[in-house]
Amino acid sequence: MAFLPDESRSLPPPPLLNKGSVWLGFVGWLSALADNAFNQRPVFRAGVHRQVLLASLGFFIGYQLVKRAEYVHAKVDRELFEYIRHHPVDFQSPTG
Amino acid sequence: MAAGLRAVRRWALAAAAPPRLAFTRSAFVAKKESNAQPNWLGVGLAFGTSAALWAFLLKEHDGDVMEYERRRQAKGHHKCTECS
Numbered sequence: 001m002a003f004l005p006d007e008s009r010s011l012p013p014p015p016l017l018n019k020g021s022v023w024l025g026f027v028g029w030l031s032a033l034a035d036n037a038f039n040q041r042p043v044f045r046a047g048v049h050r051q052v053l054l055a056s057l058g059f060f061i062g063y064q065l066v067k068r069a070e071y072v073h074a075k076v077d078r079e080l081f082e083y084i085r086h087h088p089v090d091f092q093s094p095t096g
Numbered sequence: 097m098a099a100g101l102r103a104v105r106r107w108a109l110a111a112a113a114p115p116r117l118a119f120t121r122s123a124f125v126a127k128k129e130s131n132a133q134p135n136w137l138g139v140g141l142a143f144g145t146s147a148a149l150w151a152f153l154l155k156e157h158d159g160d161v162m163e164y165e166r167r168r169q170a171k172g173h174h175k176c177t178e179c180s
Contacts (some may be wrong), residue, residue, distance in 0.1 A: 009160060009163045009164065009167070010164065010167045011164065012164055013157060013160035013161055013164060016153070016154075016157055039131075041131055046131065049138070049139045049142035049143050049146075050142060052142065052143065052146050053142040053143075053145055053146050056145075056146040056149045056150060057149065059153070060149050060152075060153050063153060063157075067160075
């Protein structure tokens with residue numbers, strides 16, 4: 001089971017800055033700051049390379065997760081509309 | 097009864113003895129390494145990995161956009177007419 005099947009590329013790709021990537025990038029940065037705090041280093045000024053790496057890693061993972069989520073939602077929507085199309089009797093608009 | 101209480105007290109005192117160092121390694125214990133000299137190898141690896149991650153991500157995103165546009169053109173702009 002692929003993480004991102006080929007048909008997911010038929011979907012419009014999410015923008016680079018999206019909820020998942022920004023939030024996970026922020027979480028990665030926060031964890032670098034927490035690592036500074038736990039090791040009694042200056043929280044913001046120490047380990048900038050660590051902050052950059054963890055923020056980038058979080059951003060990257062967030063982007064991949066959002067792509068997968070959009071694919072799963074689109075797949076479910078497609079199956080839903082196919083079902084509606086095949087069972088019109090169950091989906092008549094109410095008369096009167 | 098008094099002897100029993102004395103035994104309990106002895107046991108309680110023994111249990112209150114400070115535990116061995118191996119079982120109480122605190123997160124705040126001082127380490128030997130100093131943060132004064134930069135670990136240049138680590139810094140280089142971290143920045144290099146970040147740059148590689150960003151390069152890969154930007155390339156992947158541009159590739160996805162182009163692939164999506166290509167498939168849209170090939171599909172002929174929504175030829176299915178039955179779905180909404």
